Amino acid sequence: MALPVTGPRRPAFRPGAPPAARGDGVAAQAALDRFLYGRPYADLLADGPRLPLNTAWRRLLHRTGAAEAVRAACGGWAPAADAPETEQTIAALVPGSGPYTGTVVDVVAAAGATLDDARRRDESFARYDDRWSGGRGALRDLVPADVGAVRSRLAPPGVLLAHHGLATPAHLQDGRLLRVSAALAAYSSVPHFVSGSLAEDAATTAPMDAATRAELTLPAPSVLVFHDGVPFGAVADDSDLVEAAGQGRLPLGDEPMVMGGVLTARADGRLEEDLGWLLTAALDRRSGHPAYSLVPVPLGAHPAGRALYGYAALLAFEDWRSPPALPRRDKTGRPGREVKKLARTWQARDGGFHGVHALDYTPPPEELTTREHSGGGAGELAAGTWRRAHVRPRVRYGIRDAAGRRVGPVYKEHAVLGVTYEYRRRWVPRARIRPDLPLADRETVYLLSGADRG
16 A cells, blocks of 8 residues: 555555556645745745656655665565656555565655665764754854755654554655655765855856856766855845845845755766756744755746756856865774764865865956946946856866966967967856946846846
8 A cells, every 4th residue: 555645545556556546646746836835935936847746756766776775665666767757656655575565664764764874974073063053053154064964954863764554644744755855865966065255146146048058067966055045035036136235245034045956967967957956944933943945946947947057057167176085083982982073173174074075266367358438428337237146158268287287378469279278168256347336226137148048
């Protein structure tokens, strides 16, 4: 017998039953819609296509190897990676064969058990940081090592416990499936950290044209990008971004925040555009502790999708520092004591313990052009403005030899295209245009001309 993700109990079936006997997937879609549209996430996702949770769940089970754990627990059965979208999502199962015949198997817990050791390791590390002790958490001034504390809170221990019997409440099944999916996505991804000074720009990058999107590649099959919290309003609305842009860091209020996302690559390394996850956070009004979530979304012209494209641009076009090597330990003490010693080292704080890559951003050099502003004419600006972070299509890069030294000039008279320099795309943070002029009374952060909106 199987239980659907939500809704009333359906007729029992065995693995291998025809699709018609497994339900039409309406309950799974309804559960996802309530999650995405019944909360503040609607502001980011209302304009984008809806993505059934069942797709994300099946792909994660197979990509992370959790399908093997499910297969072992369910007497040889596991969801097929290429199953039709209408196939019912299974949360509990009574295997018809194997060592667990006649026993209720919690499919969600069986998958979640594969990441429990890594989650415990992250919790142990975070315990030695005052910002995370007592479950308080952090939303700003993060460091690379904070990825462990964030991802370990995506699936608290309670959601990984197996439920015995067939009376698991439907609302618990919904939440557990979402949380375990999020944890599988986070723990199967290579973490990449964007420092606080670039957090807002990373999450609010302007849309890219089709040619730029076609060049987006990822450094790993799955990548988790994370950064300080950025208010949803800044990601979804240009005017909110402009209002605070001149005041330094965007203020954090009571609204939910964007803190990164998870991106996956196709077999050729190109960005997989039909499935991603947006990392969000919101403060619990009763406890004051932040709650973290990974929301499955497809990339696209809606604000959540644009944020994910911005992360992909950073991964494809910018440099990242590898995690530092941890200092050697004799490993003669207890595991908990060893973690405590490592947590106090700068190498662990800079991501060595969790294998975090950090953005190594250097602003691109300015093109050697002269801009003349006459006293009048059609090209004269009357007010300053802000330009959103964007991808610049043609920036000169100096060609380097095997030792990493430039082989010649990049801009001067002896610079030769293809010999001493080459053109590449670069990600550029937002900038004030004509700071000598006052801002207009009303303005928007303009996009690059010809940007493809979707």
